[in-house]
Amino acid sequence: MSRQTILIFFSPTRPNPLWNSKNTGSSGFTLVELLVVMLLIGIILSFASLSIHLSSADQPLRDFAKRLHAVLELAQEEALLNNQVLGVELTTQGYGFYRLEPHQQQQWTRLEETYQSWQDIPEVIELELEIEGLSAPLKSDSNGKPQIAILPDGAITPFNCTLQQKDTRRYYQLQADLLGHLTLTSLERDF
Numbered sequence: 001m002s003r004q005t006i007l008i009f010f011s012p013t014r015p016n017p018l019w020n021s022k023n024t025g026s027s028g029f030t031l032v033e034l035l036v037v038m039l040l041i042g043i044i045l046s047f048a049s050l051s052i053h054l055s056s057a058d059q060p061l062r063d064f065a066k067r068l069h070a071v072l073e074l075a076q077e078e079a080l081l082n083n084q085v086l087g088v089e090l091t092t093q094g095y096g097f098y099r100l101e102p103h104q105q106q107q108w109t110r111l112e113e114t115y116q117s118w119q120d121i122p123e124v125i126e127l128e129l130e131i132e133g134l135s136a137p138l139k140s141d142s143n144g145k146p147q148i149a150i151l152p153d154g155a156i157t158p159f160n161c162t163l164q165q166k167d168t169r170r171y172y173q174l175q176a177d178l179l180g181h182l183t184l185t186s187l188e189r190d191f
């Protein structure tokens with residue numbers, strides 16, 4: 001038996017015999033393929049813009065909760081470094097830090113340094129506070145008496161602060177245990 005090899009050479013002047021004659025003059029995408037791709041891009045963009053809109057609705061709440069968590073951790077470090085007792089007062093309008101003055105008959109003095117100065121709470125945010133498992137109703141104005149004490153060894157009054165925004169399902173819980181561990185948890189409500 002002999003084997004025969006057939007070689008096919010293509011010339012630029014002659015049409016390729018392997019191509020279908022109706023495809024020789026067209027290349028690219030059909031109109032239907034372009035419309036399907038445009039439809040898919042539109043659907044993806046609509047979902048992306050919807051998720052951006054939903055996540056930005058609770059942006060003030062998220063920012064406030066993270067800031068409060070961070071300043072409480074900073075206050076713990078400061079109490080430890082300076083060997084002093086600090087206090088935190090929460091109201092419906094804002095929060096502030098105090099220092100216990102041992103030489104002035106155990107009086108609380110409001111601190112006005114940078115992060116410790118009085119901070120207003122955005123109007124859309126509501127706080128609920130529990131101290132050692134008991135509800136602690138918040139007053140609308142400052143009375144100069146902190147509800148939470150931060151000790152020089154890093155210990156803190158156990159509390160649970162719920163931060164919620166009026167028009168969103170998401171809320172945050174800022175919790176502290178007696179050993180001073182602070183945790184911030186993001187949760188969603190069922191309506």
